[in-house]
Amino acid sequence: MNPSTALAHVLVDELIRGGVREVVLAPGSRSAPLAYAVQQAEREGRLRLHVRVDERTAGFLALGLAKGSGTPVPVITTSGTAVANLHPAVLEAHHTGVPLIVLSADRPAELRGTGANQTTVQPGIFGGAVRWSVDLPAPESVESVGAFHRTSVCRALSAALGDLMGGSLAGAGGPVHLNVGFRDPLTPDFVPQRGTSAGPSARSTRPVGAQSRDGSGVHEGRADGAPWVQVPGDGWFSGAESIADVPRTLVVVGDLTFSSVRSSQVVAWARAQGFPVIAEPVGDHDRSLVIPHGPLLLTDREWVGAHLPDRIVVAGRVTLSRAVGGLLRAEGVEVHVHPAGPDWADPSHVVSRVGELTELIGRATGDVVVDESWATSWRDAGSLVAEAVQKDAAPWGTGLAVASVVGESLPDGAQLFVGSSNPVRDLDLGLTPRSAPLTVAANRGLAGIDGCLSTAIGLALTTDAPSYAWVGDLTFLHDSNALAVGPDEPHPDLTILVTNDGGGGIFRTLEHGAPERADDFTRIFGTPTGTDFGALCRAHGIRHVLAETREAAAEALSAKPAGITVVEVPVDAESHRGAHERLREVARAALAISG
Structure with missing residues (x-):
């Protein structure tokens, strides 16, 4: 063919x-x-x-x-x-x-x-x-x-x-x-x-490629004859279908910005069902109700392969973790997605069903059958990873260490805007498990670094919650004009944490940052700027704090925001790749003990 x-x-x-x-x-x-x-x-x-x-x-x-x-x-x-x-x-x-x-x-x-x-x-x-x-x-x-x-x-x-x-x-x-x-x-x-006749003019011949199933290697559809993706509507997937028929169901919570359903509602629904939950950092959910360090847990392919769910229910849009993407692509796992807006994310083309979030969380919980042993294994594994990470904490000078300070220091009810690149990934992997309320927002639509400070300022001007932002140095520089707020304009109370690794540190965690590519890295990916952030803040009349120790960072982040304050934390650019690899090793070692 x-x-x-x-x-x-x-x-x-x-x-x-x-x-x-x-x-x-x-x-x-x-x-x-x-x-x-x-x-x-x-x-x-x-x-x-x-x-x-x-x-x-x-x-x-x-x-x-x-x-x-x-x-x-x-x-x-x-x-x-x-x-x-x-x-x-x-x-x-x-x-x-x-x-x-x-x-x-x-x-x-x-x-x-x-x-x-x-x-x-x-x-x-x-x-x-x-x-x-x-x-x-x-x-x-x-x-x-x-x-x-x-x-x-x-x-x-x-x-x-x-x-x-x-x-x-x-x-x-x-x-x-x-x-x-x-x-x-x-x-x-x-x-x-x-x-x-075998000749090309024989009228009784038929085209092989038009057969429904001819075993010739053409990609086949769903075995049950259903559409590749079933969507609510006439003749499509019925939203009333029970979600209680697959005991090994894992819930993954992504970005629900501008959804009528909040992440806290989805997490509460999942826990009421008895399903284990993996959640990206964005949202307002109770972080004590999700698997701690869930995305980190997923990096252990051997453990995950031995505990695969039969179905994954995705709420919102997951954009952040390659490990989550890998789980969604696992063979034999049925993926249902309940998007936040007028379209569904499916970059790997693995989704089989699409449903509405309001209908999802409105379903009754009484008829759910859960494989308790399997669900408990996921929660226990998360606890083991969290304990191991706490005992073998990332050293100061790494973004992961900053993430743990953020989790420990931000006050109850805080609102945190997190920028793209390393900060959101460090938060995803290194946030200390906490029960204190914390709402995390991010620009994950296209995950760009532009406009992050302006977005954070806009968020801070619309809430009474203690407001924070965490961005990298290039993200900060990309939108530093946001600090030029006129004297007659409303001014936010916002503390901006800047982890300064001297350039494009995110690339050090990717294939471009591999040691064998070091000769090419600095000029075209590292892009150091040498900017004096203190001088830049003084030019705008903004308070600047250089927090070179863990204690100094914790003190600055625990203080109630008053006006705009920039807290600069120097981070070793060379630490990103090694710190992330070390964190994955810690997780694998802990999970090896659990079996």
Whole structure:
């Protein structure tokens, strides 16, 4: 089977799994793989095909089918002006909320912009008239066709139906656009049926790639025939389905910013169910109710492999830990996600079900059956790791040591904004377990370093809670103009902790910071600035405290914020990689004892 045939097979198969029963086709050469696939699907009784010679007519036919049935209807075209001829139907669907799916074939990347025949700029051709769009590149091999393509179809169907998540944030349905690159050959291989000629002109032959399951290596869908991702909506995953049927369920809590549900509610729900909880640092939850040093626990692959959950329920968006990402990709683990807003995060294309957070925490707890021995093993492991970390604490001069001071020193009810790069990771791994209320916020939408001080100031101006921020030196410099608050402007009470490691210390924990790459590191990744932070603060009339000892840092952070105060803590740039590796070794040693 060739890659184009495989891709067409997977796209059409997933559309059908998602509820598509009508397809409109306007013939063309570049779209031939899709034409073969939908024709075979009709032969198998999986859909009804409508062929029209004019793309404008095809588009409006699909519009009428979608309007009449209330279900998404794809219209398939070849490349070039064929796609442009769908624009009137797309505009009508846009203004009336009809779930029209444009499935346009395109040239592969190497032919775009070269003057190749029937080639124009198709991605984005419909502008703001579509609810969602994607440009799928031509696959290099059959093996490269996979879950990413099935997930893309599921996202398209969800957007077309208006079933994007988030309760009141659910979007209105409408047209969507899947632009798909196809590389020659565009015709499938043929296998003659029994008793026919083997020649290519035999009328009784059939395309291998259009079969539902042919064992040829093409990526298969869910074994039960369901969509790759099931989303609440007509014909999709029912939110009323019980969550009590998998005794080994682990809950992972991510960023729930601007959700109607807070992390504290999710954690309380999970504990009431009896499920163990791993939580990222952002949120307002009681940190004594989650597995202490949970992300650190996940770095021990051997222990996790021996205690894998059967299902993971993800609340919000998890962005921080590679170990959490690795757990979600574990073979045989079913992943359900309940996002905070109008879309769901699934970079590894492993999510099988999407649900609403309000419905999740509203479920009754009486019928839940939990594998108590398994759940206890997770909680006990977290306690063992926490005890080991406390006994073998990171030395002062490391970001992990600063994280422990933050956990110990911030007052009850404090609000902490944490910047991207090392601070949020050190907080994730090194925060001392505490029962005292602490709300942590961060800009995790894109996890950039820009604007962090301004965001922290804005947060501090909207609360009476003791307000703090923790950022790295480059993050601080990137937004140092935030300190220029005019004399007639409202001024926050905010203590800003700056861990100064002299540049891009985050890269030392990544592959770029490996010892064998040391000769290249400082100039292009380390980027030391040599900035005098005390002088910078004086220029803005801001109080500056240089805390070179653990005691000095604890004293500065425990003081009630009054005005803007910058607490600078020098950190050894060379310590990041070793400190994190040492912390993982401590965790592994503790877990080895537990078995």
